[in-house]
Amino acid sequence: MTTFPTERAVRTTPEGLLWEPSARWVRGRRGEVTVVDSRHPVLVWEPGVPVPLYAFPREDVREDLLRPARNPATGTHTGSRVFYDLELDGELVENAAWTFPAADLAGHISFEWVDRVGRGLDHWYEEEEEIFIHPRDPHKRVDAMASSRHVRVEIDGTLVADTVRPVLLFETALPTRFYIPREDVRTELLVPTDHHTGCPYKGTADYWSLRDAAAVPANIVWSYPDPLPAVHPIKDLLCFYNEAADITVDGETLERPVTPFTRGLSAQTPR
Template sequence: MPMFPTEHAVRTTPEGLLWEPSERWVRGAKGDVTVVDSRHPVLVWEPGVPVPLYAFPREEVREDLLRPAKNPPTDAHTGSRVFYDLEVAGERTENAAWTFPAADLADHIAFEWFRRVGRGLDHWYEEEEEIFIHPRDPHKRVDAIAGSRHVRVEINGTVVADTRRPVLLFETGLPTRYYIPREDVRLDLFAPTDRRTGCPYKGTAEYWSWRGEADVPPNIVWSYPDPLPAVGAIKGLLAFYNEEVDITVDGELQERPITPFSTKPSST
């Protein structure tokens, strides 16, 4: 079947930005105040940044809440020079918004996400679903598939999990994660922590750390107690960082991958 270009094809600017329109209804809020309400958002990928962000037409932004930045950064967001502080209910958030230098995006404003950089808008919604950290990438897949492989996890020679009923999570750009039923994990060897993280594809995760003496990073085990519907199969299951433990699948020891989640740099 022949393929035809569409109005949603990814475009490139001379500054190296990639962007494409999105048909999702996106809203962003600071506390209880809606700052963005857009049915014409644009996804933007900055050079060297693996995840996208949103930019919005000015008419769909509460510009009355924006003030010229008092202390604009000089090296942020691909050469942007126009930054705004956000003022809501008497509270001013510095450099919460900006415009890109690209002519294609001149009439759009982008915002920081609080849960990603510690400032900016703190609630974001696509349609009626709250999302976290960054927008979902339409060019990325996350599939959770029930399996019957024999998966064994070891830490410093101690078997901490052994199952033949994992759920395999395939996420573009990351190693396969093996989610294991709690009954098949030695959870008594781990201690729960206060760490919580949000993922736009999976939801909010809780963590456990290794109780033993081996040199193991904290928060080595995680679970999604209430995952998003698209990955509901991983609900309550436990996963380990492939980067830091030994995982054997159907008798074959898996190589520890080097990813942004690795605590030790690659030797190559």
């Protein structure tokens, strides 16, 4: 009889790493070459890093493509001292892979993701679906739900959105985001930017700044023109950083949350 765990099967190492086996079939490629192909990957969370990465059994990795790193990127991963360069078709990708010192992860190799740090493997797949930026956390939910709440958004004292038909996006460990139809946004106050970000749960976002508002952080508004199927209701709707806007919901003004995005917004150069 097959049994299933009733609690998170997460282990902790003395180095502070969290890890657990994954049942997903994962492949990582560089260009057209498959460098890792594993049905037994391990998810690893480093201390202070909110998103996971994968580690793979050595037998699932093309170790013939790895070389001892010429300039090891020590200090970039928890306790790691062994780094590898990836040599492929005459190209050398420095510090594309590494091993963790934890005994629990002995015999496993991790890889960088180009979408995340600019080097490593550039295409990743879970089963037959391509994924981006980092592995999806199995303990995280992202739900997009249509609502009839009355949402008003003010930025620097100016009303920029007013709607009773938002889509609320609930994402574990982040504040509720309010996605608003463009018809309910004063889009004449916005100017598009060339900034884009990727999210493994939602897709690729376009951004806007508030026009002629020097005290307001840039890229305060975003939208997903082609979101992933799981959050399709947010398609083409506009969302505002709660961290830098004043949002009122059903007459109650929300406190500005402090999140991993707060520092980046505060550090942006006024326009």
